[in-house]
Amino acid sequence: MRKSPKEIFESSRSISRRGLLIGAIQASVVGVLGFRLRTMQLEHEEEYRLLSDGNSIKIRLLPPARGLLLDRNGLVIAGNEQNYRVTLTREEAGDVSTVLGRLRQIIPMTDAETAAIIAEINRRSAITPVSIADRLSWDEFASIAINAPALPGVVPESGLSRSYPRRGDFAHVIGYVGPVSDYDLSKIENPDPVLRLPEFQLGKVGVEAKLEELLRGKAGARRVEVNSAGREMRELSRQEGQQGATVQLTLDAALQNFATQRLGTESAAAVVMDVTNGDIVAISSSPVFDPNMFVRGISGPQYRELMNHDHRPLADKTVQGVYPPGSTFKMVSLLAGLESGIINPGTRFYCPGYLQVAGRRFHCWSRGGHGSVDAVQSLERSCDVYYYELAQRVGIDRMAEMARKLGIGVRHDLPMSAVAEGIAPDREWKRRRYDQEWQVGDSINASIGQGYVLASPLQLAVMTARVATGKAVEPRLVKAINSVAQPVVDFPDLGIHPLNLRAARLGMDAVMNSSHGTARRSRIVAPEWRMAGKTGTSQVRNITAAERARGVIRNEQLPWNRRDHALFVAYAPYDNPRYAISCVVEHGGGGSAVAAPIARDILLFALSGGVPPLSAYPDGERGAAEERFKNMNLAPAVVAQTGRARA
Amino acid sequence: MSYLDYKVTQTPTGLRKILYISWPLVFLLTAVASTGFLMLYSVAGGRLETWAEPQMIRFAIGMVIMFALAFVPIWFWRTISIPAYLICVLLLVAVDVVGQIGMGAQRWLQIGPVRLQPSELTKISLVLLLAAYYDWLPLEKVSRPLWVLIPVVLILLPVGLVLGQPDLGTALMLIMGGGLVMMAAGVSLWYFGAVSGMVGGAIYAVMISRGTDWQLLREYQFRRIDTFLDPGADPLGAGYNIIQSQIALGSGGWSGRGFMQGTQSRLNFLPEKHTDFIFTVLAEEFGFIGAMSLLLLYCLILGFCIHSALTNRDRFASLLTMGIACTFFIYFAINMATVMGMLPAKGSPLPLVSYGGTQLMILLLGFGIVQSAHVHRPR
Known part of the structure; x- marks a missing residue:
């Protein structure tokens, strides 16, 4: 069907009218956006600047202690133990390899481990703390704290980590916890901010995963003052979190x-x-496996051994x-x-x-x-x-x-x-x-x-x-x-x-x-x-x-x-x-x-x-x-x- | 108007087409994308390879696609508008099915190495179809109820499927995009007035339904509305993003804190700062001047598209260009309004700037079609 010149003319006129109307609508929306920008950035700049600086008073989340799992007689099947560890933040460390070199004089690390850590640090963003070493002895932990001035970006932390005192016995029922992966986060609608903390662990399989919400608890918060480098100066207030629920199982x-x-x-x-x-x-x-291996981070060969075993220890046959x-x-x-x-x-x-x-x-x-x-x-x-x-x-x-x-x-x-x-x-x-x-x-x-x-x-x-x-x-x-x-x-x-x-x-x-x-x-x-x-x-x-x-x-x-x-x-x-x-x-x-x-x-x-x-x-x-x-x-x-x- | 109507002899052919491409548009797109590279470099703490470099590669590929599409004759797009729409609908159904089998919400299909997001593709194919429809429909029938109903059904079909994913945001964008094409085609403004009135009434009904036994939304959806209305109520939870983003934006002032000096973004207060909240990084580091410049660039892109649409005597090409411009407009308006706290928080990227491949490719595909319309205009 061929259009007559008259039709083309009518169409163009109609589109022009409407095009200008739409243009006007868009212009007014842009105007509103611009006005809002002006209000926020020019008129209220001072306020927001104060709030931004006030962000040097930071709210830091306190990870809640994970709920315990007990057997029917009250014996602990899954508990928490004190864990001393150090993290390193690339941005604050500056020269990562120098700092790591100094750190190696305190904690023994193999070359391969060091290389793995450097790779991990480079993979993460500059401001994300990366865990360097875990389960330190008190002596190591203390000497890192004393040498803090020579170790910029290195933060000794103490926290709780999951432990399974009955080792393999409950491996399949209870499952285990592990670090939060991006995949885990993507599965959760509105993830709890505490999940983004480094070293926070969540249930991966078994009861630990299925009762995750119950066991996780509620994060506490503390307000701390930090300097421009992000280092904590003092704690202003503290609100303890709520430990996850203690779940008693029917198991003996x-x-x-x-x-x-x-x-x-x-x-x-x-x-x-x-x-x-x-x-x-x-x-x-x-056969069973030790779930504690997964909490600490299982090594490649260990994992392969479990995977390739013809008796399939990782499968829950029950x-x-x-x-x-x-x-x-x-x-x-x-x-x-x-x-x-x-x-x-x-x-x-x-x-x-x-x-x-x-x-x-x-x-x-x-x-x-x-x-x-x-x-x-x-x-x-x-x-x-x-x-x-x-x-x-x-x-x-x-x-x-x-x-x-x-x-x-x-x-x-x-x-x-x-x-x-x-x-x-x-x-x-x-x-x-x-x-x-x-x-x-x-x-x-x-x-x-x-x-x-x-x-x-x-x-x-x-x-x-x-x-x-x-x-x-x-x-x-x-x-x-x-x-x-x-x-x-x-x-x-x-x-x-x-x-x-x-x-x-x-x-x-x-x-x-x-x-x-x-x-x-x-x-x-x-x-x-x-x-x-x-x-x-x-x-x-x-x-x-x-x-x-x-x-x-x-x-x-x-x-x-x-x-x-x-x-x-x-x-x-x-x-x-x-x-x-x-x-x-x-x-x-x-x-x-x-x-x-x-x-x-x-x-x-x-x-x-x-x-x-x-x-x-x-x-x-x-x-x-x-x-x-x-x-x-x-x-x-x-x-x-x-x-x-x-x- | 069929392709016979195009005065083919007057349309550039072969490589000469490159001379008729709208070069200002190419320049503007590159300028906006470069702003993106700069911000991604800054957000990554002065590192190219984290986000900026992959984004540059994607942009380069996208530009090649855009140029290739510019060479495709405009009548080709009308020929494929119906199949393209049907394919998109089928893909959306496939996503819903796969999502149901794989348990949980899913918005993409994995086809080999490519992760296809049909809801994004639908934004373009819907515009294509509506432009073709109104090109075919005689002008005097445009506002008759039956002929208004058909495009409404065409819009609501993919909208329903997208809602099933569930992705309310994209569904709304499809409705707005489709609605704007209808408006451009000359559908009586009374329809738009009536729909706006009904939507207003519905929102009112939803809000007063809370707490009654005929409650229309889930409780968490109401909480999201609460958070939007008063972000301060839950500063560590859902309101956190909005508050932090507003602080970053507002503290920028006239000229900003300087490149790579934004404290909010540096100290990790901003969530998803490389994707949905990248505008706040720009506003914090380059201030009002920087933010307005980006807004201006966007407006210029819009302006070029609208100008091209209004001067194009081919109804299909004109409506198509208009529709793609509107889709682009909706993208950036929604993102900016969100980070400024004027719309409820919902993940949506800033077009051409945010890190991410899908929206970049879809937009450059869209602009490729705009270029095609521009090159093959009746002269």
């Missing part, structure tokens, strides 16, 4: 220590829960790690079947050692088969074929629903990092995830906790607690904040028929205490602590037909990372459940041989409140147990301190 330091020691160098996790109130009393992932639960999932399948009404506890299936479904042969772990099996026996002997039959009749959706009811495939709300949701697969899930239809073979695999099913050790502990109580037990980690106890929830009933629960519990009891039980060797003989449990061994590889033809390879012959995971869940005492435990040993082999003995030791420690009495063990086991405990390097029982930080 002695039990946690024992559990960590018991897991030893295995790549493993154990979770102990009080089934009456959901308290997590121990949650241990191994809540982040998810595993095929194997036979420990059978309680879920059984209860799904019983609740559906399709089977009852007396229903029997015949196990010839395998089941032929849709042209595929699904094997039971027992080659010879278990014969005719009922509900209790199915758990006792861990018969797989019973569950294959059950899965075909009950279907995956009911099993998934029961799994979620028992806490698998549900994210539990704990203040820990990356709490995994696990997977309780159903038809809908597979369609969404793989865009494929659910196959009957998938149900069969899921019924024995293989295939798509994944659960974290935490979820397995919750599942066990729920089976043991019939209530919707929720785990909790925080017992009290500033000595105010967190409310204990009265858990609602799960709505599972008591007779069905009873069948599952009888089955778990039989696993441990009947003559055919798969974990009979790991039973507790003390009647008041009678334990019910379930073993699980989950494959991490597929057994090919060729392998099967050759005969199954024994676990010990495989490389470590292809061996089966060993799992075990249990609760005790049987008649009046108090604690539930789950234990997963990655690539450990069999659940009954590896995971069950560990879980028994930890559970007995929790029940007896100390190193387990040997009388609780079957005759043949006592010698080995005694030997184990003797070789442990348990932390000395520390007298409970009242939770007050040194400030």
Whole structure:
């Protein structure tokens, strides 16, 4: 469409009028800006100049002492310790290398360290104090203070730094603090100014990160007079900050220590829960690392060693790690079947050692088969074929629903990092995830906790607690904040028929205490602590037909990372459940041989409140147990301190 | 007017285009950017490599882009105005989606080494589209309600997406930029009056809603308003920036404290002094004279653009130039008003001066289009 000259003329005229109007609007805005500049800079210059000079009376923030973390008995898990350090400001130092040279006569520093410090100083802006040395002795600190005139720009400071007296025991739950990075700041809307202080540290992972706001406290402030170089002349007034909240956790330091020691160098996790109130009393992932290394600044090689370790010490296997639960999932399948009404506890299936479904042969772990099996026996002997039959009749959706009811495939709300949701697969899930239809073979695999099913050790502990109580037990980690106890929830009933629960519990009891039980060797003989449990061994590889033809390879012959995971869940005492435990040993082999003995030791420690009495063990086991405990390097029982930080 | 209407024979071709570029504009842009380099050098404590040097490199790249764009025929911009707008909308949707997956607010997309901020790009593409729309629309229809509604929807679509990021500031800038193009196109002033009245009423409603059970803003948003109205109430918290920035600015006086002598900025009282608060550093070190000079440079840039727009007989080019000038105006007016405590504190850069790549590139891209309009004007 071509425009006529008249149109062009009209358009130009209209734009010219409006252009001038807009120009006028802009001019008036600029006028306002200019006028404001004039008012501020010319008329009120004196006032602002005074305020600017008055800025030589500075307000300096006082970092608050970080809140303590205590165990359930008041023992300090994360505390603060006095830390002497020196900082250097480039602008005030002038010639940085000369000053550093003088400083090296007082504090020993290698050439590499010096180079790193100079690089750091040059990276930061000229007026930012950079930390030169940390954790000085009092003598070093004092002689720096005395030599201050020869060390321009060097400021000796004393402050608090985080310390974890229980070292590795709580590394994964509690996490650690570290220096505030730009990335941290960018994530926070309106960051607290105290975060910008050099050396201020904030929680990076675990409870330290999740309860950061609570633990940080409120900064205090002091008004100081400074000279033109920025050096402090005197303090005018001081307003103390407020220490962060003291948070008491549900964890028991002695039990946690024992559990960590018991897991030893295995790549493993154990979770102990009080089934009456959901308290997590121990949650241990191994191998551990020392969180104090991160507070002090971990060195490159140290960090690489942790990262490259094939047992992944930095990962928290208790809540982040998810595993095929194997036979420990059978309680879920059984209860799904019983609740559906399709089977009852007396229903029997015949196990010839395998089941032929849709042209595929699904094997039971027992080659010879278990014969005719009922509900209790199915758990006792861990018969797989019973569950294959059950899965075909009950279907995956009911099993998934029961799994979620028992806490698998549900994210539990704990203040820990990356709490995994696990997977309780159903038809809908597979369609969404793989865009494929659910196959009957998938149900069969899921019924024995293989295939798509994944659960974290935490979820397995919750599942066990729920089976043991019939209530919707929720785990909790925080017992009290500033000595105010967190409310204990009265858990609602799960709505599972008591007779069905009873069948599952009888089955778990039989696993441990009947003559055919798969974990009979790991039973507790003390009647008041009678334990019910379930073993699980989950494959991490597929057994090919060729392998099967050759005969199954024994676990010990495989490389470590292809061996089966060993799992075990249990609760005790049987008649009046108090604690539930789950234990997963990655690539450990069999659940009954590896995971069950560990879980028994930890559970007995929790029940007896100390190193387990040997009388609780079957005759043949006592010698080995005694030997184990003797070789442990348990932390000395520390007298409970009242939770007050040194400030 | 299609490209057939351009008297192509009278439009410079090839390298001769360089003679028709508005050289005063190039000179002014360089002057403003150089002020920026000087201030960045000062803020870094007399060091080039911290901020000034990277900024110079970016500016050089931006200038090359500007010259390249100046050579692009003006009708090209109208051809791509619709696709450009659609791409921007899609990118904004992508940002929202990525933001939701990555948990937390996010305003950019990482594409390889480039960090793309679609909301900035939208400022230009929205102006492009509106200019093309009003070029196409016959003049007599401009103020009819239906034909007013269409551009309003075109503006509100990206605004809604930007709000989802959430980025209230950019959303407001898009509304103002789009509104000014509509005004330039000749939409009846009654519409603007009515909208202003409604906005005034809405602000009143929000303010009286506080503390009632139909409260319209979150409590922290109200606190931000409080801080703006009375920065002294929270001198160590949110009001800190505003107070410190005003002190720095006011203490500059007539001629300032001298280059690299500003105590406020030197002693680290000023937050983000290399980005959002760089104007205060200038005002402190060079005083009223320095600050007014920068303001004058900005006005000259505006003036050149408006002059170029008014003398251009091509409606599309004229509206486009006007729109880009207005976007530029909104940038510097908002930043200056903020640091002078006349608007609530909100991070926005000072155009061409603040440290940062995105806004520099977007602005030079915009000025490249202005140059293109200038070079290819019907003669």
